[in-house]
Amino acid sequence: xxxxxxxxxxxxxxxxxxxxxxxxxxxxxxxxxxxxxxxxxxxxxxxxxxxxxxxxxxxxxxxxxxxxxxxxxxxxxxxxxxxxxxxxxxxxxxxxxxxxxxxxxxxxxxxxxxxxxxxxxxxxxxxxxxxxxxxxxxxxxxxxxxxxxxxxxxxxxxxxxxxxxxxxxxxxxxxxxxxxxxxxxxxxxxxxxxxxxxxxxxxxxxxxxxxxxxxxxxxxxxxxxxxxxxxxxxxxxxxxxxxxxxxxxxxxxxxxxxxxxxxxxxxxxxxxxxxxxxxxxxxxxxxxxxxxxxxxxxxxxxxxxxxxxxxxxxxxxxxxxxxxxxxxxxxxxxxxxxxxxxxxxxxxxxxxxxxxxxxxxxxxxxxxxxxxxxxxxxxxxxxxxxxxxxxxxxxxxxxxxxxxxx
Ligand SMILES: Cc1cc2nc3c(=O)[nH]c(=O)nc-3n(C[C@H](O)[C@H](O)[C@H](O)COP(=O)(O)OP(=O)(O)OC[C@H]3O[C@@H](n4cnc5c(N)ncnc54)[C@H](O)[C@@H]3O)c2cc1C
Numbered sequence: 222x223x224x225x226x227x228x229x230x231x232x233x234x235x236x237x238x239x240x241x242x243x244x245x246x247x248x249x250x251x252x253x254x255x256x257x258x259x260x261x262x263x264x265x266x267x268x269x270x271x272x273x274x275x276x277x278x279x280x281x282x283x284x285x286x287x288x289x290x291x292x293x294x295x296x297x298x299x300x301x302x303x304x305x306x307x308x309x310x311x312x313x314x315x316x317x318x319x320x321x322x323x324x325x326x327x328x329x330x331x332x333x334x335x336x337x338x339x340x341x342x343x344x345x346x347x348x349x350x351x352x353x354x355x356x357x358x359x360x361x362x363x364x365x366x367x368x369x370x371x372x373x374x375x376x377x378x379x380x381x382x383x384x385x386x387x388x389x390x391x392x393x394x395x396x397x398x399x400x401x402x403x404x405x406x407x408x409x410x411x412x413x414x415x416x417x418x419x420x421x422x423x424x425x426x427x428x429x430x431x432x433x434x435x436x437x438x439x440x441x442x443x444x445x446x447x448x449x450x451x452x453x454x455x456x457x458x459x460x461x462x463x464x465x466x467x468x469x470x471x472x473x474x475x476x477x478x479x480x481x482x483x484x485x486x487x488x489x490x491x492x493x494x495x496x497x498x499x500x501x502x503x504x505x506x507x508x509x510x511x512x513x514x515x516x517x518x519x520x521x522x523x524x525x526x527x528x529x530x531x532x533x534x535x536x537x538x539x540x541x542x543x544x545x546x547x548x549x550x551x552x553x554x555x556x557x558x559x560x561x562x563x564x565x566x567x568x569x570x571x572x573x574x575x576x577x578x579x580x581x582x583x584x585x586x587x588x589x590x591x592x593x594x595x596x597x598x599x600x601x602x603x604x605x606x607x608x609x610x611x612x613x614x615x616x617x618x619x620x621x622x623x624x625x626x627x
Pocket of ligand 1: 326358359360361362365366367368369391392393394395437440445601604605606607608609610611614
């Protein structure tokens with residue numbers, strides 16, 4: 222079921238992003254890191270280029286469509302194309318990947334749970350961004366409710382044709398610039414998962430504010446914002462999926478379905494950063510060691526390179542398996558978590574080992590040395606979209622409930 226061959230379109234996407242990454246993105250990436258923002262002109266140029274690359278395989282097409290055009294029984298390649306693009310763009314610069322205009326992490330919940338009218342309304346604003354770049358975002362995490370998603374405290378109370386939201390969301394990717402954010406709230410914390418609701422809260426809604434912008438160790442060019450809701454009146458029409466959906470645990474399920482779609486993308490990005498570090502170390506070894514030199518130190522170093530490469534390749538294959546399942550419309554929660562857990566760890570190890578292999582050179586902060594940046598960027602890949610520990614809990618729960626699985 223897993224295709225190892227890329228389609229011609231996917232190969233073209235890879236090659237285009239590789240040359241853009243090498244010639245255009247990497248030379249600017251440290252400047253963006255310092256100024257804590259990706260250059261808006263670059264994002265605009267990239268958006269125009271992406272629009273022209275868009276084809277039947279392009280994952281964004283599904284986001285933009287209000288109604289599904291495709292036969293849901295037929296496999297597609299949308300998720301696979303997305304992970305190929307995510308890996309390659311993160312190889313160039315992960316901050317860009319997370320800063321691209323579009324619905325971002327807010328896309329999957331609207332796609333999974335929104336009504337046709339909501340999809341049309343919320344995705345419609347991204348159809349044409351020639352006038353202005355726009356973003357969507359995903360607001361689940363709160364101070365005191367990160368991994369423990371069931372314990373969110375942001376409240377929602379019905380009042381006529383609206384809900385009144387009160388609470389605080391933190392670490393929201395592109396939250397400050399977003400035109401809308403999918404906000405998770407609860408009608409009653411005592412109900413746990415059953416009390417959760419997902420709303421699309423639009424920028425400019427009275428009572429909806431951007432709080433502080435975080436100063437992070439890595440992914441510094443990508444915005445991470447705090448969002449505040451104070452007596453924020455959100456129309457019932459913005460409750461994702463409509464009220465009848467919430468007779469079950471739909472709010473919580475919306476959050477979880479989002480992770481099944483986004484964890485493979487995040488894992489692919491980790492593979493991209495890990496591969497960048499691995500390739501840097503490999504080239505450094507090629508340049509600085511004679512391949513024929515029969516000294517134990519050299520053997521130990523190539524053994525480390527082999528291990529880095531092997532683990533990154535294994536992570537990529539798991540990611541591809543998880544998206545192949547999604548493209549075949551099969552549940553992929555366990556595989557998405559496996560890919561994320563392995564990719565995060567393999568890529569962190571690759572970044573650490575690459576610095577060690579390059580010795581003092583690897584730790585330098587210069588205009589050319591990206592190893593130090595990759596080392597800062599990668600750590601969060603074992604934190605957001607569920608930490609490594611949480612992925613292992615998800616996997617073990619699935620293994621214990623489905624004893625037939627290997
Ligand atoms: C750069 C960045 C971008 C982000 N973007 C978004 C975003 O767009 N939207 C959003 O909603 N959130 C976002 N987040 C938040 C992110 O999803 C959370 O940080 C993450 O879920 C972990 O939550 P926490 O930070 O509260 O850590 P905690 O949940 O407090 O975890 C702390 C430690 O305890 C461990 N732990 C927790 N529970 C268990 C358990 N049951 N068993 C074993 N170990 C456990 C964790 O693995 C971790 O090591 C972002 C975070 C960052 C850093």
